[in-house]
Amino acid sequence: MENATAKETRLNIRCDARARELLDKAATYAHVSISEFVLSHALASAEKVVQANENITLQPEDFHAFLAALDAPVQSNPALEKAFNRHSEQVSR
DSSP states (O other), rough: OOOOOOOOOOOOOOOOHHHHHHHHHHHHHHHHHHHHHHHHHHHHHHHHHHHHHHHOOOOOHHHHHHHHHHSSSSOOHHHHHOOOOOOOHHHOO
């Protein structure tokens, strides 16, 4: 027996009759409820949008430049050091 995930929240959407008819038909063809159909397709689309906005893809030469920058010795940055010191003084732990 499958473990069913508890559904704790509700999402209500409004659509016109044509959209509802199309969704009903598609859900019927997919042999799932309209809720399952809409949710699964909305989640797949949401994952693509989130991935497109949260992942960075680099060309090989850019990736090697990135790695080289990570491996390079740290250079002193007085303004950054001053900001860290000011933060340490102002924020209690």
